[in-house]
Amino acid sequence: MIDLVRKAKHDDVNAFHELYKLFGKDIYNFVYRLTGSKEDAEDLTQETFVKAFQDLKNLREDSRFKSWLFSIARNEVYQRARRYGSRVKPLEEEAIQIPSTEKTPEEAYLHGELSDIVQSALDSLPLKLKTVLVLAAIQNHSYQEIAEIVGRSVPAVKTDIHRARLKVREYIKKYLSL
Amino acid sequence: MNCQLCCQELSAYIDKELNEKTAAQLRMHLTTCLNCKAEYESLLKMQVMMDEAEVFEPDPAIWIRIERQISKKKADFWDMVLSTLQDLIARYAYFIHTPTLVGSLAAILLILMTFSLYDKYQEKRALMAWVEKHSRANVSLEINPFGSQVIESLDENPFDTFKEVSLDLNVNYFGSSFFSESETLEKNPFSL
Numbered sequence: 001m002i003d004l005v006r007k008a009k010h011d012d013v014n015a016f017h018e019l020y021k022l023f024g025k026d027i028y029n030f031v032y033r034l035t036g037s038k039e040d041a042e043d044l045t046q047e048t049f050v051k052a053f054q055d056l057k058n059l060r061e062d063s064r065f066k067s068w069l070f071s072i073a074r075n076e077v078y079q080r081a082r083r084y085g086s087r088v089k090p091l092e093e094e095a096i097q098i099p100s101t102e103k104t105p106e107e108a109y110l111h112g113e114l115s116d117i118v119q120s121a122l123d124s125l126p127l128k129l130k131t132v133l134v135l136a137a138i139q140n141h142s143y144q145e146i147a148e149i150v151g152r153s154v155p156a157v158k159t160d161i162h163r164a165r166l167k168v169r170e171y172i173k174k175y176l177s178l
Numbered sequence: 179m180n181c182q183l184c185c186q187e188l189s190a191y192i193d194k195e196l197n198e199k200t201a202a203q204l205r206m207h208l209t210t211c212l213n214c215k216a217e218y219e220s221l222l223k224m225q226v227m228m229d230e231a232e233v234f235e236p237d238p239a240i241w242i243r244i245e246r247q248i249s250k251k252k253a254d255f256w257d258m259v260l261s262t263l264q265d266l267i268a269r270y271a272y273f274i275h276t277p278t279l280v281g282s283l284a285a286i287l288l289i290l291m292t293f294s295l296y297d298k299y300q301e302k303r304a305l306m307a308w309v310e311k312h313s314r315a316n317v318s319l320e321i322n323p324f325g326s327q328v329i330e331s332l333d334e335n336p337f338d339t340f341k342e343v344s345l346d347l348n349v350n351y352f353g354s355s356f357f358s359e360s361e362t363l364e365k366n367p368f369s370l
Contacts, residue, residue, distance in 0.1 A: 013248060020241055028236035042240055049244045054251065115232035136193055137228045143195050162189035169224050 005062040008053070016053055023066060024049070026139060027073050033134040034077045036123050044080065048073040067148040070141075074131055074149060081127060121168045132157055133164035179207040184214045191218075192225050 001022065007015035027048055032041035052072055059068055118138075122130050131150060135141045143161070147154045179187075184207045190196050191204050208215045 013245065016248075017241065017245070020244065024236055024241070025233070028240070029234055032234055038234070041234075042237060045236060046240055046243050046247070050247045050251070053244075053248050114227060114230055118228055118231040136189075137225060138231065143190070143193070158190055158195070161193070162186065165189050165221055165224065169220060172224060172227070 001065065002062045005056070005059070005065045009056050009059075009062075016049075016056075019065070020049055023069055027069065030070065030134060030139055031073055031077060033119070033122055033138060034074075034127065034130060035080075036119055040080070044073065044076045047076050051076070064148065067145050070135070070145075070149045071151070077131075078127065117172065121171045124171045125164055125167055129160055129164035129167065132160045133168065136161045137165070179203040181207075181211060181214055184208070184211070185217055188214075188218050188221055192221060 001019070004015045004018050004022075008019060024045065028041055028045045031044045031048070032038060035041055035044065048069065052069055055072075059065065122134065125133065132146055135146045135149060136143070141149070143154050143157050146161075147157045150157065152160075184204055187196060187200065187204055191201060196204065208218055
């Protein structure tokens, strides 16, 4: 990976394509879970990689490319949330909660659509908690990596992940036996 | 470990982020506390749901759009450089005095030629120093950087230990064959 990053830093588009093959799917799924919209996920994945290619020369440690890429994706989602509000949940917990998926959790459960249930539960969270939970529980990043991505300390990240888990559990508990 | 601490650490335990000592204490507590065990199983069940949640494949067209945008941005950069140059020329063309411009360019060219010839002169000196060292002969070199004549005189045969020698001196000014000169000695010019 480090070799590909070095090549991509010298405007090697083929090397950057290899990096896209490595991380494109993860970034897409990360962004999709944050926005709850495939259209937004496609746009934001595209914007993330274009921005990454442009700013790659500013990356000091090539080995941290993955965390750096995820932090760009996170910033893109946050910027869009600030700019448009749209489907992305606001940063503050007090904000009004508008689930992005059309089905209610009961409907989703009846249709056996586990992914929709998870998405509805995630959409009930403020963006800050949703980000760390998606990275930890769905994308299996270490707490250290998550701390780098969101720019906070490991203990703060750990606390937020636990809070997010409890909130999601409360949300799902209404419909499923947990 | 008490119940409060156990519940605080459950998420980190599920995510395998606890050190071995704390994890062992937590496991021990779970064997004795039914409430904490129920809490753990509930969170674990939720984690299983998340593990089983669908992973989506991105549309292959995303990369095509990324590549197109990257190329466009690169092209945009050079367009910007070119248009800035054109703007500058258009803006200051009125003030440019043609003889001054030609004179400046000639001066720049002369400076570049001087540097290039000096480099070649240094290369030749190094070559002669090598010949002198290995032949134990006295070699003198005169070079006129602005002329085509290169005068080399050897007061002693540097090649007296060899029957035949081949020596190439190739001076390539500005990378152009037009200015290059080459000397090849197929036979020892100093042997009888």
